[in-house]
Amino acid sequence: xxxxxxxxxxxxxxxSERTLEVVVAMAITLLACSGAYFATKQIDSVFFVLxxxxxxxxxxxxxxxxxxxHVPFLVVASLTSFWYGLILMGVGTLLTSLAxxxxxxxxxxxxxxxxxxxxxxxxxxxxxIPEMWLVAGVVFVLVRSGVSVLVASRTGLPLxxxxxxxxxxxxxxxxxxxxxxxxxxxxxxxxxxxVVVCFGLLAIxxxxxxxxxxxxxxxxxxxxxxLSGLLNYSHTYTGSHSRRVAYLARETGRRLGIAExxxxxxxxxxxLHDIGKIAVDERILEKPGRLTDEEFxxxxxxxxxxxxxxxxxSELTGISTWIRHHHERVDGRGYPDGLVGKQIPLESRLIxxxxxxxxxxxxxxxxxxxxxxxxxxxxxxxxxLVRCSGSQFDPTVVKKFKKVVAETQVKLL
Amino acid sequence: MIAIGLxxxxxxxxxxxxxxxxxxxxxxxxxxxxxxxxxAVESRSPFLRGMTDETHDVATMxxxxxxxxxxxxxxxxxxxxxxxLGLCSVPSHILxxxxxxxxxxxxMFDKHxxxxxxxxxxxxxxxxxxxxxxxxxxxFESEPRTPIASRIISVSADYVRYCRSYGKDRALVVIERExxxxxxxxxxxxxxxxVHSLA
Numbered sequence: 001x002x003x004x005x006x007x008x009x010x011x012x013x014x015x016s017e018r019t020l021e022v023v024v025a026m027a028i029t030l031l032a033c034s035g036a037y038f039a040t041k042q043i044d045s046v047f048f049v050l051x052x053x054x055x056x057x058x059x060x061x062x063x064x065x066x067x068x069x070h071v072p073f074l075v076v077a078s079l080t081s082f083w084y085g086l087i088l089m090g091v092g093t094l095l096t097s098l099a100x101x102x103x104x105x106x107x108x109x110x111x112x113x114x115x116x117x118x119x120x121x122x123x124x125x126x127x128x129i130p131e132m133w134l135v136a137g138v139v140f141v142l143v144r145s146g147v148s149v150l151v152a153s154r155t156g157l158p159l160x161x162x163x164x165x166x167x168x169x170x171x172x173x174x175x176x177x178x179x180x181x182x183x184x185x186x187x188x189x190x191x192x193x194x195v196v197v198c199f200g201l202l203a204i205x206x207x208x209x210x211x212x213x214x215x216x217x218x219x220x221x222x223x224x225x226x227l228s229g230l231l232n233y234s235h236t237y238t239g240s241h242s243r244r245v246a247y248l249a250r251e252t253g254r255r256l257g258i259a260e261x262x263x264x265x266x267x268x269x270x271x272l273h274d275i276g277k278i279a280v281d282e283r284i285l286e287k288p289g290r291l292t293d294e295e296f297x298x299x300x301x302x303x304x305x306x307x308x309x310x311x312x313x314s315e316l317t318g319i320s321t322w323i324r325h326h327h328e329r330v331d332g333r334g335y336p337d338g339l340v341g342k343q344i345p346l347e348s349r350l351i352x353x354x355x356x357x358x359x360x361x362x363x364x365x366x367x368x369x370x371x372x373x374x375x376x377x378x379x380x381x382x383x384x385l386v387r388c389s390g391s392q393f394d395p396t397v398v399k400k401f402k403k404v405v406a407e408t409q410v411k412l413l
Numbered sequence: 414m415i416a417i418g419l420x421x422x423x424x425x426x427x428x429x430x431x432x433x434x435x436x437x438x439x440x441x442x443x444x445x446x447x448x449x450x451x452x453a454v455e456s457r458s459p460f461l462r463g464m465t466d467e468t469h470d471v472a473t474m475x476x477x478x479x480x481x482x483x484x485x486x487x488x489x490x491x492x493x494x495x496x497x498l499g500l501c502s503v504p505s506h507i508l509x510x511x512x513x514x515x516x517x518x519x520x521m522f523d524k525h526x527x528x529x530x531x532x533x534x535x536x537x538x539x540x541x542x543x544x545x546x547x548x549x550x551x552x553f554e555s556e557p558r559t560p561i562a563s564r565i566i567s568v569s570a571d572y573v574r575y576c577r578s579y580g581k582d583r584a585l586v587v588i589e590r591e592x593x594x595x596x597x598x599x600x601x602x603x604x605x606x607x608v609h610s611l612a
Contacts, residue, residue, distance in 0.1 A: 219439055219538045223446035226536030230453055233502040233532060279456035281505050305456050313449045315442070 220315065221268075228271040231278055241358055246270045248354045248404060255400040256346065266347055269319040273326045273351050276306025300335045303327050322347040326355065329392045341394075349394040353401050356393070357381050378405060440487050443538050447494040454500050458508035461497070464573055469493040471569035471607070478603045481561070488562040492545035496566050499529025499546070526550050553597045564597040568604055571596075581608070 228242045249270035253263050277285065280302055284295045291299070307324040310316045325348035328334035330341050360381040376384070382402055389398040451465040472493040476486045500508065503525055507518050514522065530547035533539050548559035549566045568588065575584035585608060592601040 220442045220446065223443065223536065223538035226532075226538065227446060227450055227453065229535070230450065230498075230501050230532070233528070275453055276456075278453050278501060279505070283504075283506060309449055309453045309456060312452045313445045315445065316449070 221264075224268050224271055224316075228275060231274060242271050245273070245351070245354050245358055248358075248401070248408075249350060251404045251408070252350055252354065252397070252401045253347070255404060256350065256397065258346070265319050266322075266350070268316065269322045269326075269347055270351055270354065272306065272310055272316075272319070273323050273355065274302065274306065275309055276302035276304065276323070278309075279305045300327075304336050319347075321345060322351065324348075326351045328352070330394050331391045334392075344394075346394075346397075349397050350401075353385060353393050353397050357385060357401070357405070360384060378409065440491075444487075444491055444494070446538060447491045450498060451494040454497055457500065457505040460508065461500070464570075464577075465494055465497065467573045467576075468496075468566070468570045471572060471604070472565050474607045475565050475569060475600060475603045476562075478607050479565075479600070485562060488542060488545055488560070489565050491539070492542050492549070492562045493566050493569065495529070495533060495539060495542055496546055496549040496570060497525065497529065498532055499525030499527065501532075502528045523550075552595050554594045557597070561597075564600050568596045568600045572604060 225242075246267045249266050250263050253266045254260075258266060280298055284291065284298055287295070303324050303326060307320045310323055311320040322345050324336065325339060325344050328337065328339045328344045328348060329352075330344065330349070332338050332340035334344075360376050361378055382405060385393055385398050385401070389395040448469075451469075455461040455463070455465060469490060473486065473490050476489040481489070500522075503521055507514065507521060510518070526547055526549055530543040533543040533546050545560050545562045545566065548556065548563035549570065551559050551563065551567070553559075553564060553567075572584055572588055575587050579587065585605065588596065588601060588604065592598045
């Protein structure tokens with residue numbers, strides 16, 4: 001047992017990496033700011049460059065890109081004017097979001113909402129009633145959420161994404177609206193300048209909050225992976241099984257038309273589907289021969305136990321039913337509830353197919369019985385899945401899964 | 414200039430709020446993951462069922478009674494859920510055994526704190542709690558410098574266990590007898606205050 005408890009990547013290493021990144025970012029900011037000052041001799045440009053650096057840095061972290069990617073933009077921004085900087089900021093945002101296909105739609109959704117909100121609020125303040133920044137703040141929040149929800153629903157993002165930083169939108173809205181008022185009141189600045197200042201601030205607050213949420217989400221994912229890894233310590237069960245199943249689940253889920261935001265949950269369910277086995281006596285799971293009815297009844301308990309374990313995390317209550325039903329068969333002869341066909345959640349049918357495939361191809365992957373059976377080739381496993389589709393497996397899922405496996409193998413070659 | 418000053422102030426305010434909000438969010442998430450881990454481990458034996466939730470409650474009450482800072486209170490709360498993490502590498506038929514353990518089985522059980530700490534070190538969300546887990550059965554007498562969270566968890570876990578086997582009054586007597594030897598006397602006093610305030 002002790003041999004399995006080897007350390008993977010130590011926390012210390014991660015910390016020093018982060019510190020280095022922060023130091024590099026601060027150095028770049030300092031360089032860019034001083035460059036801007038000497039090039040233009042204007043404090044405005046320094047202020048802008050500061051905004052720009054912070055925003056790009058946070059964005060780099062958000063998309064898990066190295067901060068060094070942004071150096072070229074920063075150099076140009078520091079040597080040219082305010083407006084060039086703004087254009088560059090747009091380009092930078094576009095490029096970094098293009099670099100990560102996943103984030104593009106989200107970024108578009110939120111930036112569209114925020115841009116519209118800034119324009120409307122800015123126009124309102126400067127043209128009508130400069131002192132009423134409270135009203136302007138409310139208008140800001142309404143416009144922002146409205147446009148974000150609209151864009152989100154058009155692009156198939158979940159609606160809660162648009163409102164995820166709801167409380168923050170209010171704070172930010174008040175801050176920007178009052179800043180705009182202040183700028184207008186004290187300096188009689190042009191509306192374009194107010195909009196620019198608002199936009200910069202907005203970008204920072206948005207990226208900052210999203211970055212925070214992203215970090216929290218990542219931590220949570222790691223916790224889930226750790227939870228699924230607990231099985232390693234009690235049974236003959238390899239960690240790579242969970243990872244393979246998780247990868248295949250995401251790809252197949254995408255093919256089945258499961259929404260992008262839901263795929264994260266599918267992956268969590270795939271990682272945790274067998275967690276209930278932790279309660280089953282390992283002597284039963286590792287028994288080489290045939291199981292008695294009594295022993296088999298014990299094994300049949302694991303989906304229910306898994307459901308109970310997972311349901312105790314409020315964020316995971318949604319996936320607990322998928323875990324409960326991952327041993328159901330479409331012909332109704334599965335366990336624990338004997339559901340038929342479409343009564344079984346799609347996600348459970350998906351996990352069931354992938355679990356079976358991985359158990360057939362990866363000899364030690366599944367703790368019980370199959371352990372001592374020789375692994376078969378991927379081709380043979382697929383044939384077996386096709387043979388049982390309609391009785392044990394959902395034919396649609398098997399069809400899509402076949403394509404995914406074929407493609408994955410092409411990639412590996 | 415005034416405008417720049419104001420915007421800078423808002424910027425600072427936003428960042429401060431962000432910095433204040435995020436640790437709380439992460440702590441809540443970590444706590445719920447810890448709770449599910451504890452339920453997974455508990456499911457391995459009928460004797461463990463419901464134990465960690467009670468331990469958590471007692472431990473957090475002691476931490477509040479001692480007026481510990483919030484980061485230590487978090488360690489206590491999460492650590493109470495995670496302290497028996499290592500039991501997942503003890504075979505479940507040993508955990509569910511009703512008769513006395515053999516010396517070999519006892520040895521296996523005694524390793525669970527160390528094993529749990531090793532597991533926790535591999536899970537980034539809870540790696541900071543590895544020390545708390547490692548020392549949660551360490552004698553106060555032999556190692557008085559263990560993390561305070563470990564000492565609190567040690568007292569509350571044993572109290573909950575004794576409550577099940579001997580009943581409330583007797584459990585407190587047993588704990589008191591070991592005060593200064595197995596347990597930190599300050600924490601035993603705090604436990605007494607907590608128990609009396611509940612009665």
